[in-house]
Amino acid sequence: MDYYYTTLLALLLAWTLIQGFTLLLALLPTNRSRKLPPGPFPLPIIGNLHLLGNQPHESFARLANFHGPIMRLKLGQITTVVISSSDIARQVFQKQDLVFSSRSIPDMVQTDNFHMFSVSWLPSVSPQWRNLRKVLNAYIFSVNKLDASQHLRYKKIQELVVYCQRSSQIGEAVDIGGAIFRTLLNLLSNTLFSKDLADPNVNSGKEFKDLVEEIMMDLGKPNLVDYFPLLKIVDPQGLRRYNSRFGKLLNIFNGMISERLELRKLQNDQKTDVLDALITATEQRPKEIDLKHIATICLDLFVAGTDTSSNIVEWAMAEILKAPKIMKIAQAELAEVIGEGKAIDEADVARLPYLQCIIKEAFRLHPPAPFLVPRKVEQDVEVCGYTVPKGSKVLTNVWAIGRDPTLWEDPLIFNPDRFKDSKLDVRGRDFELIPFGAGRRICPGLPLAIRMVPVMLGTLLNTFKWKIEGDIAPKDLDMQEKFGLTLAKLRPLRAIPLHLPTPKDGFLEKAMD
Structure with missing residues (x-):
């Protein structure tokens, strides 16, 4: 233990000397000519780490109000540039996309060289990434493949409805995020492996x-090694040594791959x-x-494809429950266009403009x-008159952009009507609303x-009426956030599904058959 603290102290002292030398270089005339983005003055050693707080997206939004929409911070040893406006996001993702397309790779992701096989972390200029x-695109997200797998999505949503119906019969609340997560988990596992990874009939x-x-939380939480790379030798928080979550998931997927390879040896077993x-x-x-790429593709898909979509449906349901008037309008539209209790087809979404507005508003606010x-930038880059220094980590605060009062009227109010006559979309072309990113590194799972x-949210609204668990008034529903790489509700949304009269050709009747 003494050796550990001696080593840590030595590293910190070395870092102090490096910081002093770096500050001296910054004062030299050769660097004065560069106009760096504004930002708060850094403290010795820690830089601006003390300004992060436990909700960094909120902290950076407040700092941007003072320092501007492109802001530079020193987080430990790492220069971090935070973008908080749609105009600068457009410049970065559209006009200078290539030079901003590298990833800042967290130390945790480098365990077992995961980043060297993952489409999420590989450099976009590498042939492997392409x-x-x-x-x-060819095997999962093309229009033809998604159309061909639509029957699987329909079946999994049927199972979601059956689960909610059983909860309704006994008056038990449904963990909305958990139920949606399980639905997406089984959808992906059936698409990839032709099997469920969770029992759709119970809370598994x-x-x-x-x-x-936990992976998303760890990727979002401050890791000293990411701010002080010299500390990688001792890994003071133990995230690299003790974090086996990536390994557990990879073991699951490698086991499925091995099982399939054995089955493929049997001529009569072809999936x-x-x-x-x-x-x-x-x-x-x-x-x-190769096979390692397949396991990593599976991990990328399951981590990114379950957590993000289940979170947005949970946030949308929470906002709707908090505003019963919005729920009433949405259910009236569904009843008129689809028919109360009837199945919603993916093609029907185009005829449900208010439901689409709810989804966009949920993406804006959450x-x-x-x-x-x-x-990350691999070289000095000029952006809007400022120099983003080589090696800088670049964060785009889409949470702040979605709440920018210069873009949105009453930005803190959940109001789907703001999109009623708007052509803004989430597909990466409108930089006021880019929850999936934009440019070459836009989320590949966006088409799914x-x-x-919208089909999951619309189905929940068209098949049941909903009541918040307990005696909580809608206006008192807890909407606190839990920060990570993704933004979840601090307290899971629990709501009781109330049975609707089901027509003979209703979705619930079909699902129960």
Whole structure:
């Protein structure tokens, strides 16, 4: 233990000397010519770490009100540039996308070299990244593949309705986020592996959900090694040594891959799912994709595809329950266009403008990833008259952009009507609303999310009436956030589904058959 503290002290002293030398360099004439973004004055050693707080997206939004929409902070050893306006986001993601397309890779992700196989973290200029994006588009997210798998999504939503119906019969509250997470988990597992990873009839899948949530929390929480790379030797918080969550998930997926390889040896056992197609691709194109890539693709899909979409549906339901008038308007639209209790098809969403407005408003006020996934510049870059120094970590505070009073009237109020006559969309073209990012690193799962989220939310609203658990008045519903790489509710939303009269051709009747 003495050796540990001696080493840590030595590293901190070395870092103090480096900081002093860096500050001296910054005062030299060669650097004075660069106009760096404004920001708060850094303290010795820690820089501006003391300004993070436990809700960094809120802290940075307040700082941006004072220092401006492009702001520089020194977080330990790392220069961090925070973007808080749609105009500068447009400049970065549209006009200078290539130079801002590298990733700032957290130390935790570097465990077992995970970042060298993951489409989320690989450099976008690498052939490997381009190959993996092509694989995702070809086998999962193309229009043809999504159309072909629509029956699976329909079936999983039926199972969600049956689960809520059973809760309704006994007057038991549903954990909305947990139920949606389980639905998405089984949808992805059936698409990839032709099997459920959670029992759709009971409250299972919690261990998997906890693993994913913990990964997102760890990726979002301050890690000293990310701010002081010299500390990697001792890993003072133990996140690298003791964090086996990535390993647990990879072991699950590697086990499924091994099981499928054994089954493929039997001539009479041929699957037609994504896993089988990916294994075939490794045989036909071994230089482009191998089995380790497949396991990493699975991890990327399950972590990003379950947590983010379940969070946004939970936030949307919370806002609707908090404003009964909005629920009434949404259910009236569904009853008129679809028919109360009837199934919602993905094609029906285009005929449900108010439901679409609710989804957009939820994305505006509660973006799943408040900073998106951090980027990095590999060279000095000029942006809007400022120099973003080489090696800077770049955060885009889409949470702050969604609450910018210069863009949105009454920005803190959940008001779907603001999108009634608006053409703004979430597909990365309108920088006032970019919950999935934009440019070449836009979330590859966007095509699936924009199909699933409105259908799941619309189904819950069209099949049941809902009541907040307990004697909580709608206006008193807790809306506190839990910060991580994704933004979850601090306290899960629990609501009781109340039975609606079901027509003969209703969704619930079909689901119960």
